[in-house]
Amino acid sequence: MPAIGSRRAPTKGDQREQALLDAAKVVLREKPIGHVTIDELAGAAGIARSGFYFYFESKQALLAALCDQSIGLTDADMGKWLAADGIDRAALREGLALSLQRWLVEGRWLREVFLAPEPGPEVLGVRERLVNDGCTQFRRRIERDAQAGRTVGGPPALLATMAMNLRLTTFANAFADPAAYDQDELIDTLTDAILRLVYGTTPASR
Numbered sequence: 001m002p003a004i005g006s007r008r009a010p011t012k013g014d015q016r017e018q019a020l021l022d023a024a025k026v027v028l029r030e031k032p033i034g035h036v037t038i039d040e041l042a043g044a045a046g047i048a049r050s051g052f053y054f055y056f057e058s059k060q061a062l063l064a065a066l067c068d069q070s071i072g073l074t075d076a077d078m079g080k081w082l083a084a085d086g087i088d089r090a091a092l093r094e095g096l097a098l099s100l101q102r103w104l105v106e107g108r109w110l111r112e113v114f115l116a117p118e119p120g121p122e123v124l125g126v127r128e129r130l131v132n133d134g135c136t137q138f139r140r141r142i143e144r145d146a147q148a149g150r151t152v153g154g155p156p157a158l159l160a161t162m163a164m165n166l167r168l169t170t171f172a173n174a175f176a177d178p179a180a181y182d183q184d185e186l187i188d189t190l191t192d193a194i195l196r197l198v199y200g201t202t203p204a205s206r
Contacts (some may be wrong), residue, residue, distance in 0.1 A: 017055045020045040021069065024062055028109040033059050060120035067113045067126050070106060075134065077102075082137050085144055089203050093191040100171055100187060107175025114168055135160045142198055152200040163194050 023044035027036055038059065042052040056062040075082075077098035081091040103110060113123055138160035145151045151159070170190050173180070181189075192202040 016045070016047060016051065020047065020052065020055055020062070021066055024066060025106060025109075028063075028066075029106065031108075032112060033063055033109065058120075058122070060122045063109060063113060063119075064122040064126040066109065067123065067130065070102065070110065073102065075137070078137075082141050085141075085148070086150060087195055087199055087201075087203060089191060089195060092194065093187055096167065096190055096194075097183075097187045099167070100174060100183065103171040103175050104178060107172065111172050111175060115172060131164065135164055138163060145199070151198055159198055163197055166190070166193060166197070 020041070023046075024041050027041060027044050036059065038052050039049055041059070041062065042049050045052075052062075056065065078095035081088055081095050084091055113119060113127060116123075119127065135157065139156045142151055142156035142159055146156055167190065170186070174183075174186060195202045
């Protein structure tokens, strides 16, 4: 894929790789990657089996690339709140709502990426990097507000990790049982839980 900021147009190779990722998303929405063959993934993208291996060494390498791409979008969802200061409940809720919608569609393979105990070295490497990056962004925001005296006590890194894990667990459970809670109620509750964890309070009204 072209590097961020690159001025060159996507090549045919770039387009084929993206087509393979897009096709894989559709296939992996229906069944776990362990039940999907290389031929099935290649066929869904309209390329030969050998074409798959030109871009990815394995199914796990493809899954890692999907994770990297999807979490980049999730970071963008949360970008408005992460760049702000103070509670800003509306921005936090907006970001969480966007992320939930992605999980409700892509949750089968996202659960595999983040919750599988042994996802393989390629996926595990991406998981660790993305979790660390996400916690770092969250920690920096908490640190800014801690310096202004807005947050509760406790190490910002630990608070960030707790908030990230709460979001992950909530979204994974929502995919597994989407009818368990009304979506607005779920997002409102998750938003306020994170704000209470970090700030010890939430706005008086929703």
